[in-house]
Amino acid sequence: MSTDPWVWIASIGTIGVLSGILWKDNVLFRTVEHVFVGLSSAYYVFTAYRNLVNLGWAPLKEGKIILVIPMLLGLSLYTRFTKRYAYLSRWGMGFLIGVGSGLAMFASINAQLLPQIRANMLQLTSLNNIILVLGVLSIIVYFFFSVEQKGAVKHVSKIGRYMMMLTFGVSFGNVVQGRISLLLGVLESLLGKWLGLMS
Numbered sequence: 001m002s003t004d005p006w007v008w009i010a011s012i013g014t015i016g017v018l019s020g021i022l023w024k025d026n027v028l029f030r031t032v033e034h035v036f037v038g039l040s041s042a043y044y045v046f047t048a049y050r051n052l053v054n055l056g057w058a059p060l061k062e063g064k065i066i067l068v069i070p071m072l073l074g075l076s077l078y079t080r081f082t083k084r085y086a087y088l089s090r091w092g093m094g095f096l097i098g099v100g101s102g103l104a105m106f107a108s109i110n111a112q113l114l115p116q117i118r119a120n121m122l123q124l125t126s127l128n129n130i131i132l133v134l135g136v137l138s139i140i141v142y143f144f145f146s147v148e149q150k151g152a153v154k155h156v157s158k159i160g161r162y163m164m165m166l167t168f169g170v171s172f173g174n175v176v177q178g179r180i181s182l183l184l185g186v187l188e189s190l191l192g193k194w195l196g197l198m199s
Helices: 005-022 027-061 065-081 086-119 127-142 152-194
Strands: none
Touching: 005 027, 005 152, 027 065, 065 086, 127 152
């Protein structure tokens, strides 16, 4: 059995979380849940404060006055809590939504759309490549709703539906396998590090 207090804390916390599955709502589960939420909140408050000091005040002392603009936009978000000045929060919110949308679109196009297009531009020299390209095209036909689904289009879209079902099944199996792997890691930690039953 371990003599390290951190191993004991981690093990009791793990058992507390798992007890919520077995015995629904109990004292140990609620205690661990409250401790986790409290520690997470404290960590994020501390991180936000440190970012404010490092990214806000320190550059202002160095003479970077332009940073006053994002600070004012950030502070304007808190005017939402007053009736008289609530309209000022629209400026900060509009800036956040505009920049966030632009960055999300740029990132999703560069990180997801273009790599997927490039990954499917394959030479049809092997059976794997042929199946992959035809599968992608049949899935695209399945989502092509401006043409009535009958005749050849209907058969191709049915193949696309089967391809999607196969992909979702493999993805689900992968997720289940990953969760089982995590559970085995937790059991190894409890039985090995904490109780010393495994060498």
